[in-house]
Amino acid sequence: KNQVEQSPQSLIILEGKNCTLQCNYTVSPFSNLRWYKQDTGRGPVSLTIMTFSENTKSNGRYTATLDADTKQSSLHITASQLSDSASYICVVSDRGSTLGRLYFGRGTQLTVWP
């Protein structure tokens, strides 16, 4: 069964600290993995997208890594800011259909405290 599991479910950190969010998936055949940021009451916004040949991808203070062998990904946030408070969603796409079916994790709720 194609699944995407994220950990931790929620995380609280102090402003300026770093953190790492985890994503494990069982989606096959794998096409790509993306991280989205979703602010409360808003739609998800794409942060990074990686295919199996890409091990790391950065977007400002966000750095995503991908290990396609172990089917794990992480999102590292450096020098956190209050505006980083949001849900971070891991999404995996398969190659099994022209739709490019997406499988969503439940997200990690990050709260940054001043």
Place this chain on the structure above:
Amino acid sequence: EADIYQTPRYLVIGTGKKITLECSQTMGHDKMYWYQQDPGMELHLIHYSYGVNSTEKGDLSSESTVSRIRTEHFPLTLESARPSHTSQYLCASSEVFKGAGLDKNIQYFGAGTRLSVL
């Protein structure tokens, strides 16, 4: 910044009412999607469209219906709303980047409509 718009942002209605959630995109994308998301839960695909006059049901069964008469417009309709329909509804459209033998299907999301049925 993606050009995909949803209206209304918030809607509170009574049971039995007919409602239409609007979704428009100005990017010329052929593929469009509707997702349902409950608080703290993952997004579930309820409808998608490959293009004009194409609509398909998604993974999660839904009593809603959709239409795609124009490329830029993908409205969702509930003929008779019930409290069980209370949720957030997210619309998305996508483009495909082709390269190195692999396609990247990038989905852009609207801000969502938060529906409450009393």
